[in-house]
Amino acid sequence: MSWIREETPPDENTWSERFRKFCANVLKTGPIPKHVAFIMDGNRRFARKKGMDRAEGHLMGFEKLAETLKWCRDLGINEVTVYAFSIENFKRSKEEVESLMEIARQKFARLLQEKEAIMKHGVCIRVLGNLTLLPLDIQRSIAEAMVMSKDNDKAFLNVCFAYTSRHEISNAVEEMAEGVEKGLIRPSDVSESLLDHCLYTSHSPDPHLLVRTSGEVRLSDFLLWQSSFSVLSFMEVLWPEFSFWHLCAAVLHYQRNHQAIMRARDQHNQEQEQALRQADYDSVVAELQQEDPDKTDQSKWAGVPILVQKQETERDRRVQEFLQHLDRKRANFLDNLVQKNEIKVCS
Amino acid sequence: MILHQVLLYLVHTFLAIRTWLASLYHGLKKPLAFKHRKRNVHRIKSDSKELSKLPIHVGLVVVEDDFRYGELASLVVWCAAMGISYISLYDSQGILKRNNTSLWQEIMKQQQELLGEDSNKYSIELVKGNRTATQLTGQKYSVEVRLLSSEDGRTDLLHAAQRWCQDVEAKRKKVGDLEPTGLEGLLQATKGAPDVDLVLKFGTVDSLLGFLPWQIRLTEILSLPTHHSIDYQTFLLALQSFGNIEQRFGK
Numbered sequence: 041m042s043w044i045r046e047e048t049p050p051d052e053n054t055w056s057e058r059f060r061k062f063c064a065n066v067l068k069t070g071p072i073p074k075h076v077a078f079i080m081d082g083n084r085r086f087a088r089k090k091g092m093d094r095a096e097g098h099l100m101g102f103e104k105l106a107e108t109l110k111w112c113r114d115l116g117i118n119e120v121t122v123y124a125f126s127i128e129n130f131k132r133s134k135e136e137v138e139s140l141m142e143i144a145r146q147k148f149a150r151l152l153q154e155k156e157a158i159m160k161h162g163v164c165i166r167v168l169g170n171l172t173l174l175p176l177d178i179q180r181s182i183a184e185a186m187v188m189s190k191d192n193d194k195a196f197l198n199v200c201f202a203y204t205s206r207h208e209i210s211n212a213v214e215e216m217a218e219g220v221e222k223g224l225i226r227p228s229d230v231s232e233s234l235l236d237h238c239l240y241t242s243h244s245p246d247p248h249l250l251v252r253t254s255g256e257v258r259l260s261d262f263l264l265w266q267s268s269f270s271v272l273s274f275m276e277v278l279w280p281e282f283s284f285w286h287l288c289a290a291v292l293h294y295q296r297n298h299q300a301i302m303r304a305r306d307q308h309n310q311e312q313e314q315a316l317r318q319a320d321y322d323s324v325v326a327e328l329q330q331e332d333p334d335k336t337d338q339s340k341w342a343g344v345p346i347l348v349q350k351q352e353t354e355r356d357r358r359v360q361e362f363l364q365h366l367d368r369k370r371a372n373f374l375d376n377l378v379q380k381n382e383i384k385v386c387s
Numbered sequence: 388m389i390l391h392q393v394l395l396y397l398v399h400t401f402l403a404i405r406t407w408l409a410s411l412y413h414g415l416k417k418p419l420a421f422k423h424r425k426r427n428v429h430r431i432k433s434d435s436k437e438l439s440k441l442p443i444h445v446g447l448v449v450v451e452d453d454f455r456y457g458e459l460a461s462l463v464v465w466c467a468a469m470g471i472s473y474i475s476l477y478d479s480q481g482i483l484k485r486n487n488t489s490l491w492q493e494i495m496k497q498q499q500e501l502l503g504e505d506s507n508k509y510s511i512e513l514v515k516g517n518r519t520a521t522q523l524t525g526q527k528y529s530v531e532v533r534l535l536s537s538e539d540g541r542t543d544l545l546h547a548a549q550r551w552c553q554d555v556e557a558k559r560k561k562v563g564d565l566e567p568t569g570l571e572g573l574l575q576a577t578k579g580a581p582d583v584d585l586v587l588k589f590g591t592v593d594s595l596l597g598f599l600p601w602q603i604r605l606t607e608i609l610s611l612p613t614h615h616s617i618d619y620q621t622f623l624l625a626l627q628s629f630g631n632i633e634q635r636f637g638k
Contacts, residue, residue, distance in 0.1 A: 069392040070399075128637025206604060210565055213548045217555040218562045227552035230545055257608045257632075264600045268541060272593050272608065293593065296402065300450075300592045304479060308537060308597060315542075 041103070043150065044157040045110040060284055064114045067288060070295045073248035075119040075196075076112065077263055077270070080105060082254030082278030089278070095139045100280040102147060111284050113161075113195065115291060119244060121198040123262045127170065127207060141175060144201070148181035155188060162194025168240035169203030170211075183377035198244060205264035212238035215366055224362040228323070229355055232312050237363050241266055248301075249294045253279040253286075269305040271297045320348050406591070410612055428502045431468040434623055439630040442585035444473035446606070448598050450590035451613060454482060458614050460493035462587075464501050465622055467509055467530040473580045474532045479596040481536030487513065494532070514579075531580060537597035539576035544601055547573035570601070577602055585629050587622075589614035607632055 048057060080101055087097025105122060112120050125144070130137060151158070151165065158165065167182045174182075182201075215238045219225040225234075236242065246266045250259075255276040259267065273290045277283075324347045328340060335341055435441060445466055447459065459476060466474050476483050476490075483490060491513060499506050511530045550573050554560040576599065577583075583599060583606045591612060595603070609625050611617070 065388070066391045066394045066398075069388070069395050126637050131636070131638050206567060206570075206601065209544070209601070210567060210570055213551055213570060214562060214565050216548060217552050217560075217565070220552045220556050221562050227549050227556055230549045230552060232541060232545060235545060235548065258606055258634075259603060259608075260637075261604045264604060265541070265544070267595075268597045268600055269594060272595070274608075292398065292402065296399065297593050301594055304592075304594070304596050308479070311537075 041150065042154055042157070043106055043109070044154055044161060044163065045106055046157070061114065063288060067291050068116050071298045072116045072291065073271070073294045074117065075121070075245050075247045076117050077121040077247035077250040077267065078108070079123045079250070079252040079260065079262055080279040081252060081256055083280060085254060086278040086280040094136060095143065097280065098140060098143055102143070104280050104282055108282065108287065109197065111287050115287070118194065119196040119198070121200065121241070121244070121247060121263070123200045123203070125201045125203070126261065127173065127202055127204045128261065130173070141178065145178050145181070148178060148185060151185045152181060158189055159192065162192040163189060164192040164196045165189045166196070166198045166243070167201050168198055168208070169201045170207060171202060173202045180377050180380065183374040187374050187378050196244065198241065200262065203240070204261040206261055208240050209265055219362045219365070224365060225358050229359055231316060234359060235265070238366065239265065246270065249273060249290060251275065251290050253277050253282055269301055269308065271301055320351050324348050324351060413612070428468050428505050431465060432470070435469040438626055441469065442471055442629060444475065444581050444583045445471050446475045446477060446583045446586040446598060448586050448588045448595055449476070449478045449483070449614060450588060450592040450594070450596055453615070454478070455615055456486070456490045456493040458617050459490060460497045462614065462617065462622065463494050463511070463532055464497040465619060467511055467528070468502060469626070470528065472530055474530065475535050475577070475583065475599070476532065477535045477598050479537045481538065484534045484536055487534055490534070533577065533580070535576060535599065540597045540599050543574050543576045544570070546575070574601060582606070585609065587611060587625055605634065
């Protein structure tokens, strides 16, 4: 029932475990997606198929998540993002939402009990979404888990909970708007890179591979921005039936698409940089044009490249300060939740 | 280890051969379907009526490097004949946009050929960005076709974000005013069009390569190996698959 599955000691390995390790080593000679996102779909259909009730299906789904995390470690995938609960799921029956919240309550509490394993494996846990929509006690467990593991850097687990991509993007835009209101940044500072750093996923690279189980072929409001250049792998298997071999198939699929994706991504990044440089150049020229429309002062015009450089440096400085402010704000939110928890525990 | 590398190479070679054989088989089946190549509009309309669900906005996402305007034009005209009102053609580099005249000529030609006498019942228009509503006279089926590239995806979203920030700076709006659907109103690329319900992706790259990130929230993504020599039967099968998909919307 635990989040972190330990390695079995080598001499206790079964043949199937040894074969799995062998296959993992074969795959690792090719490109491995460092960050994989999972839409863990199919728990309810699995429950129906096996004649279980839904809660059991979701519990099996959690077991599968823990197993998958270990397989990812074996394959050298060091960052995993999962879609655990959508804001849209609040539309389900009160009974089901409460049972899901209860599972979450138990699982996040369990996470805190596994502190030793988490620190030993260096796992950084992040829960992404509109946490204020959740019951307060769950918010507190989540905050504790995040604060406790925030400096870990060997493996990263991002759990999207009370999340939708559109909400995430709108939230990022509001953060930027607040930055503008406070005079920390200007509207012209808005760029892809800035938006990336304002999303909940700000500390993660874009996922290289996105896997959705149960045969559905849509993104359902998950990582819409971040998955623009991800390899999409839609599989028929229901999530609780996902196996190591399915994961290998997804990685093989990634390897086959790797070069095309890298090319497209690099091209896109180059175009973005060029566009930004052009915008900087244009704005410097526009300003000079206003000051000196007849180009009488040649020395000023000759200094355009330097002015462009200066503009870039100033923008970078503004953006850095703003992002530090945003990081502090988010850290404070979590720290406050943890402190309230500690006060509650002490009293 | 060398052994591991060789094994991986063999696995990938096997997978590549399997894909090649599948496309060969697919290619051989074509001549048999040849006699069905010329569809008439009435047959298409009746096929359309038999679908359990018809998409309102279809994205034709081309992730291949070689563009065949004739085939793309056929796809557009088949969609129009089916009663699909919004069609977005996408390639991440904007090659379709740059060659819009050639593409447009093909579409006009196919419209005449395929739709025949019904051709002037359809108003197939190329829409750029912000569309101003035009008054249509008579019984016309209005079809909006958009040619999009990656600047209509992430970049359009960024411009929307910038506009919002400018509004806040100018005190026209307050922080906290942004409604969930607020950003949508500021997007230009698909203004006036609903979200994309269905993407038909042509090519072997399994990624949307930057296609309209905001608008694909609930889009069904169906992949087809290529648009080269695409036949109506394949197109119809894809729409039938779409018709059979059940969405739960989070419930």
